[in-house]
Structures are given as structure tokens and as C-alpha cells.
Amino acid sequence: MIVLGIETSCDETAAAIVADGWDVRSNVVSSQVDLHARFGGVVPEIASRAHLELVNGVIADALGLAGITFARVDAVAATCGPGLAGALLVGVSAAKAIALACRIPYVGVNHLEAHLHAAWLQDPAVELPLAVLLVSGGHTMLVAVHDDADYTVLGQTVDDAAGEAFDKVARLLDLGYPGGPVVDRLAAQGDPTAVRFPRPMRGDGLDFSFSGLKTAVLHEVRRNPDHDVADLAASFQAAVVDVLVDKLAAAAEAIDARTLVLGGGVAANSALRRAVTDLGVETGRRALVPPLELCTDNAAMIAATGFRRLRRDGPSPLDGGAIPALALPTRPRPT
Ligand code: KG4
Ligand code: ZN
Numbered sequence: 001m002i003v004l005g006i007e008t009s010c011d012e013t014a015a016a017i018v019a020d021g022w023d024v025r026s027n028v029v030s031s032q033v034d035l036h037a038r039f040g041g042v043v044p045e046i047a048s049r050a051h052l053e054l055v056n057g058v059i060a061d062a063l064g065l066a067g068i069t070f071a072r073v074d075a076v077a078a079t080c081g082p083g084l085a086g087a088l089l090v091g092v093s094a095a096k097a098i099a100l101a102c103r104i105p106y107v108g109v110n111h112l113e114a115h116l117h118a119a120w121l122q123d124p125a126v127e128l129p130l131a132v133l134l135v136s137g138g139h140t141m142l143v144a145v146h147d148d149a150d151y152t153v154l155g156q157t158v159d160d161a162a163g164e165a166f167d168k169v170a171r172l173l174d175l176g177y178p179g180g181p182v183v184d185r186l187a188a189q190g191d192p193t194a195v196r197f198p199r200p201m202r203g204d205g206l207d208f209s210f211s212g213l214k215t216a217v218l219h220e221v222r223r224n225p226d227h228d229v230a231d232l233a234a235s236f237q238a239a240v241v242d243v244l245v246d247k248l249a250a251a252a253e254a255i256d257a258r259t260l261v262l263g264g265g266v267a268a269n270s271a272l273r274r275a276v277t278d279l280g281v282e283t284g285r286r287a288l289v290p291p292l293e294l295c296t297d298n299a300a301m302i303a304a305t306g307f308r309r310l311r312r313d314g315p316s317p318l319d320g321g322a323i324p325a326l327a328l329p330t331r332p333r334p335t
Helices: 035-038 044-066 085-102 111-122 162-172 178-188 211-223 229-255 270-283 300-313
Strands: 002-007 013-021 023-031 075-081 108-109 131-134 138-146 150-156 259-263 286-288
Touching: 002 044, 002 085, 013 044, 013 085, 013 270, 013 286, 023 044, 035 044, 044 085, 044 229, 075 085, 075 111, 075 211, 085 108, 108 111, 108 300, 111 131, 111 138, 111 178, 131 229, 138 229, 150 229, 162 178, 178 270, 178 286, 211 229, 211 259, 229 270, 259 270, 270 286
Parallel strands: 002 075, 075 108, 131 259, 259 286
Antiparallel strands: 002 013, 013 023, 131 138, 138 150
16 A cells, blocks of 8 residues: 655655555655744744745655555555644645545645654664654654554653753754754764763663753853863753663663663654664663654654555544644543
């Protein structure tokens, strides 16, 4: 079964063709980062307008790269939430129009669930349960994946997301937006032990907190304005990675995970990728650190999730809308 996936929840306009829920025939992403950079963050109205301008071309590219036309598409999936309302509506409306015109089923996909399903794109036979660390500009969560429709949120941030912390620290160090890649690059030249930043909530359950860490960096910069920026970046990054990996280790232990999975934009971080790979070796669990194009926002994960939701639950109604605050469907969290 060939599924066309469409993703427009934030600032990437993406479309992909995936066969049978795992075989990626094309995966096209048009990033709007440059449009938002001068504002230091995503501007929702600019994002919606850009999605509108880009979406048809991106879908045409996805079909073209897969070497097919609409006639070969069996179903269309689009992110219906969570995300920016106006941005989501563009993808959902495009998908419904295609479903109607081509007389194929439409399925609305939960963006967070789709990040979890990226594991099956990398390995269709991945061993369960998975302990997934999902870290991006918008979310920071630890999720237990028991099967492809059964999840438990084990922990999440109580304030800033991990990527948000990278972006805010980059802003206060005057490094530009988005901050993660710059901090990562600079950190490679710095000393991660130069400043001992706090490891917030380390050893204290599976929730995260990053806003205090950002403030600690601010105080350090004020106290010592001549600090080497690379040392600050490396020390901050070390604190974030320590906390993320400690909690992933605890989560994996709690559910006796077979596989550790990293997802979300912060999964691009080189220190984090290394640390998760090492954790796998240390604990005898498999560490799945998918290629970047499957970690960051993409439509292949939407198509893959759409395929499984369609098989299990059937199509979504065409009057179903975009749901900006859609939550991940989960089992209650263990106490
Ligand atoms: O998943 P994503 O592309 O978009 C969403 O937020 O959904 O994630 C973007 C976030 C930004 O906060 C960015 O600074 C962060 O991921 N990021 C990184 C790196 N590359 C991107 N953070 C740390 N290190 C990186 N190399
Ligand atoms: Zn995302």
C-alpha cells in the first residue's frame, strides 16, 4: 500500500511517499528556517502562508522523486495535531482535497505518535518495548512504546523543551537562531568541564526542567563576561546531555526496554547521539539513533503512522479538523 504523507505542523513543509509503512520512496522537506531566523523563532502567520505557497510543489516533488503519480497513491495521511492551528490546516486541507479528488482514504495523524513510529522506518522489525527520548524545540518526553498503538508517557518537561533551552542559550550568547546547531558546533571546540552547570532534576523522577539551566548560563555570563563562548557552549551542552541520558537510562531500566530510540530535532546533537549510543553498549540494549532526516520533522513518519492507523482504525472522517493541542494517546502513567 502506497501512502502519501503530509507534514505542516510547524515550520517545515514536508511530503513523502512510503510503501507498506516502512519503505521510504521519497522524503521531501522544505524548511522555513531562513524566513523565521530574523524574528528569533517561528512566527505562526508567516509559517501558514509559507506552507500554503510550498505545499503543492513539495507534494509534486515527493511524487516525482518516487516516480509515481496520484493514480498510484492508495491513501493520504496528514498531521492533524499537535501544532500551530493555521499551519496544520494547510496540510489537513491539502490531504482532504487529494482524498476527495482521488477517491482514496484520508487519515489524520498525531505528530508525536509519528515521531515514535520513526523507529519502524529505520527497522521494521525493531524489538519492543522501546524507550524513546523525544527531544525537539516543542517537546521533551520519555515514552514507553509497548506496540504500534500502545504508549506510556514516562516523563516530560515541566517548563522549557530541550531544543528551546538550546535556542534560548544561543540567543543570550548572541549565536543566532536556531541555536542547537551553533551550540553543537561551538561545543566541539570547548571544554565541557569549564563551568559546572547544574543538572536539573537529575535523579529525581523522569520529568525534566530546563529553564533554571538557562538562567544559570545567564548568571555565569554576567559574572564573567570574558568567558570563552566555546567553553560555555560545551559546559551547557554537557549538562543537558547528562540529564537527558540519565533519564533515558532510568526509563529503559523501568520498562526493561529492548531498544533505546532517539527522536526530534535535538537528536541532531552530536554529543547526545554519542551518549545514547554509549548507553546502549553499557546496558546491553540496542540503541537506535535514526538518521537526521527521520529524527527531525518529516512526512515519511506521517505516512508510516498513517499506514498503521488506517490498518487498525480505518480512515478519519473528512470533517475532522486540525487539533492544535492534540495529546499523545497513552496508558496512564505508572505511579
Ligand atoms: O524537531 P525540530 O526540527 O522541530 C520541532 O521543534 O518540532 O527541532 C528543532 C529544535 C530546535 O530547537 C533546534 O535548536 C534543535 O532542535 N536542534 C539542535 C541541534 N539541531 C537542531 N539542538 C541541539 N543540537 C543540535 N545539533
Ligand atoms: Zn516534531
